[in-house]
Amino acid sequence: MATLNRPGAPDGxxxxxxxxxxxxxxxxxxxxxxxxxxxxxxxxxxLRRLLPGITEKVLASHxxxxxxxxxxxxxxxxxxxxxxxxxLTEDGARLNASLEPLAAWGRERADRQG
Amino acid sequence: MATLNRPGAPDGxxxxxxxxxxxxxxxxxxxxxxxxxxxxxxxxxxLRRLLPGITEKVLASHxxxxxxxxxxxxxxxxxxxxxxxxxLTEDGARLNASLEPLAAWGRERADRQG
DNA sequence: CAGTATCCCTACTGATACTG
DNA sequence: CAGTATCAGTAGGGATACTG
Numbered sequence: 001m002a003t004l005n006r007p008g009a010p011d012g013x014x015x016x017x018x019x020x021x022x023x024x025x026x027x028x029x030x031x032x033x034x035x036x037x038x039x040x041x042x043x044x045x046x047l048r049r050l051l052p053g054i055t056e057k058v059l060a061s062h063x064x065x066x067x068x069x070x071x072x073x074x075x076x077x078x079x080x081x082x083x084x085x086x087x088l089t090e091d092g093a094r095l096n097a098s099l100e101p102l103a104a105w106g107r108e109r110a111d112r113q114g
Numbered sequence: 115m116a117t118l119n120r121p122g123a124p125d126g127x128x129x130x131x132x133x134x135x136x137x138x139x140x141x142x143x144x145x146x147x148x149x150x151x152x153x154x155x156x157x158x159x160x161l162r163r164l165l166p167g168i169t170e171k172v173l174a175s176h177x178x179x180x181x182x183x184x185x186x187x188x189x190x191x192x193x194x195x196x197x198x199x200x201x202l203t204e205d206g207a208r209l210n211a212s213l214e215p216l217a218a219w220g221r222e223r224a225d226r227q228g
Numbered sequence: 229c230a231g232t233a234t235c236c237c238t239a240c241t242g243a244t245a246c247t248g
Numbered sequence: 249c250a251g252t253a254t255c256a257g258t259a260g261g262g263a264t265a266c267t268g
Contacts (some may be wrong), residue, residue, distance in 0.1 A: 016221030017144045017213055023223075027261070028129045044230050055262055058134075060231060080268085081229045091223075099131055101212035107130030108168040109205070141241070158250050169242055174251060193249045196248085232267070240259090248254070 023069050023095070026062045028054050030099060032087070036072065036095045041085040072093055120219045128159060137183050137209070142168050147202070150186065151210045156198040185209055 003100040024030050028051055034048045036042055041052070048059055063086060066072035071092030088096060138144050142165055148165045150156055156164075162173055177200060182184035191197040202210060219227030 016217035016224060019220035019224045020216045029154055030135060034131065043150050052130065056231065058261060061222050084230065098215035101215055102134045103130040105130070105209055105212040106133030110130060110133045114190055172241060198250065215261065
């Protein structure tokens with residue numbers, strides 16, 4: 001065996017996990033995913049409040065990347081004051097669902113350690 | 115609702131995913147996990163060859179962190195030349211298993227996009 | 229309200245050389 | 249073989265102020 005690469009996989013991509021890791025790699029992305037999963041439509045300020053510690057810049061750039069990756073949808077209503085609603089796309093919902101076993105593992109570990 | 119924090123969860127830990135993300139956060143960790151899963155015992159040089167591009171320093175530090183996190187076991191045989199074998203702990207094996215749906219999501223996405 | 233625009237900073241990663 | 253030690257580079261993240 002030469003490397004772990006799957007045949008036909010893009011260079012540096014081995015088993016699908018790294019593809020997924022690139023998409024959820026940002027520090028807050030899984031939490032954004034989670035927040036959007038709990039409630040189908042969230043506004044920018046809502047997300048900011050839900051993620052204590054995140055800055056506007058980081059939230060905005062994460063959302064833009066997730067939108068570009070096709071896991072988050074964005075709808076802007078032409079109102080005053082402005083209103084923008086973020087949601088999971090179908091792919092984003094499946095991504096979030098695929099994270100559930102990982103979350104279960106983390107919960108168990110957190111509970112074990114207090 | 116104030117935040118996404120679970121009751122009783124350590125500060126900044128929300129749904130278990132972030133706990134898990136901390137453990138697999140290093141750039142190569144999921145791939146190390148994968149390599150150790152494919153073959154129960156791996157030597158240092160073997161892992162280095164399996165992960166083209168990783169440097170010795172990064173591989174060593176990742177392995178030490180994963181050992182400290184209790185997901186990788188290390189056995190050093192007192193021989194000449196030295197031999198060290200790395201393996202998944204039970205917890206590491208469960209972690210790896212919990213990554214499988216995520217890997218499936220990534221594989222599907224990679225296949226869709228070529 | 230929903231973002232940009234700047235500036236900064238350090239933690240992670242990497243290259244290279246060396247050692248028990 | 250299985251690692252350290254040292255030195256740098258950089259990208260991601262953060263603080264703050266400002267805008268349509």
